[in-house]
Amino acid sequence: MGLVTISRDELSGPIADVQARSWCAQLEAGDILYFPETPVRLRREDLAFLLGQQQTDSSLHKNIAYKPNSDKLSGVDRTTADAATVARLQEIMRAYSKHVVQFLTKFLSPYQARWRLDYASFRPQEEEGRDLSLRKRNDLLHTDAFPTRPTYGARILRFFNNIHPTRTRDWVVGDPFATVVKQFAPEQIAPVPDNTVSRAAKGLGRAVGLGAAIPSIKRSPYDDFMMRFHNFLKENARFQAECAKHPWQFPAGSSWMVYTDTVPHAVLAGQYALEQTLLVEPDALVAPETSPLKVLEEMAGTALV
Numbered sequence: 001m002g003l004v005t006i007s008r009d010e011l012s013g014p015i016a017d018v019q020a021r022s023w024c025a026q027l028e029a030g031d032i033l034y035f036p037e038t039p040v041r042l043r044r045e046d047l048a049f050l051l052g053q054q055q056t057d058s059s060l061h062k063n064i065a066y067k068p069n070s071d072k073l074s075g076v077d078r079t080t081a082d083a084a085t086v087a088r089l090q091e092i093m094r095a096y097s098k099h100v101v102q103f104l105t106k107f108l109s110p111y112q113a114r115w116r117l118d119y120a121s122f123r124p125q126e127e128e129g130r131d132l133s134l135r136k137r138n139d140l141l142h143t144d145a146f147p148t149r150p151t152y153g154a155r156i157l158r159f160f161n162n163i164h165p166t167r168t169r170d171w172v173v174g175d176p177f178a179t180v181v182k183q184f185a186p187e188q189i190a191p192v193p194d195n196t197v198s199r200a201a202k203g204l205g206r207a208v209g210l211g212a213a214i215p216s217i218k219r220s221p222y223d224d225f226m227m228r229f230h231n232f233l234k235e236n237a238r239f240q241a242e243c244a245k246h247p248w249q250f251p252a253g254s255s256w257m258v259y260t261d262t263v264p265h266a267v268l269a270g271q272y273a274l275e276q277t278l279l280v281e282p283d284a285l286v287a288p289e290t291s292p293l294k295v296l297e298e299m300a301g302t303a304l305v
């Protein structure tokens with residue numbers, strides 16, 4: 001697994017279909033697509049505005065989130081931000097989200113936009129030495145799963161911008177999902193067979209701290225596994241110590257994109273990033289047989305959604 005660099009020149013004209021398919025295939029295989037010069041540039045004044053934002057209470061909210069489907073902004077520290085600031089932030093995030101989608105619709109044309117638009121985020125905090133609870137820490141290698149937003153097999157694709165004026169955003173990346181699952185997944189995180197779903201889902205709900213508090217969230221056995229796997233990786237000292245760690249430093253002004261549900265990743269340092277998440281439908285993939293859903297169903301010998 002590696003880094004695929006895509007230059008500005010490669011994006012200037014129309015993109016050939018074979019090229020677009022190959023980029024999708026590389027993403028699905030666990031590569032990071034890296035754009036030294038971001039194809040999603042912010043206006044100078046918007047960038048300056050974002051760089052001027054200071055969140056004082058970093059423990060309260062992990063990031064500032066923008067929900068494109070409802071046009072809502074959350075996570076802003078209201079003790080320091082007035083209404084005009086919030087409105088401006090929202091406007092910038094709305095434009096960023098639109099711009100990413102516009103770019104990806106063309107760049108990932110084989111997917112034919114068969115994705116659900118998830119949250120975008122603004123990450124103004126310094127990542128080095130952040131004081132977060134273990135399961136929220138992003139400096140430990142992990143695969144992504146959302147406690148309150150099950151995907152039912154859809155893939156989590158994230159597009160990032162390092163908008164810091166000078167500093168790199170420093171990641172480490174592990175081996176692909178199938179390797180890690182087979183190497184580190186012990187019995188207790190093996191997929192739950194279909195017929196025990198409801199009992200298992202309750203137990204797992206408690207295990208991830210959801211309990212009966214949000215009974216309305218229906219998660220598939222696939223989502224249960226992905227959530228437990230996220231927690232397992234962060235909590236497993238042996239995995240953290242022994243897993244492969246490929247360092248990547250993303251320079252100021254660059255973008256990158258990766259399936260974070262399967263590529264173990266951690267951010268060690270950096271400040272000021274933007275990100276947009278897409279949930280790509282399983283049947284839109286160019287190599288569906290390599291998807292985590294298929295890998296796990298093969299291991300479990302049963303359907304998981």
Ligand code: SIN
Binds near residue numbers: 169
């Ligand atoms: C993450 O998904 O772990 C966060 C990565 C980042 O903020 O750079």
Ligand code: FE
Binds near residue numbers: 143
């Ligand atoms: Fe993550």
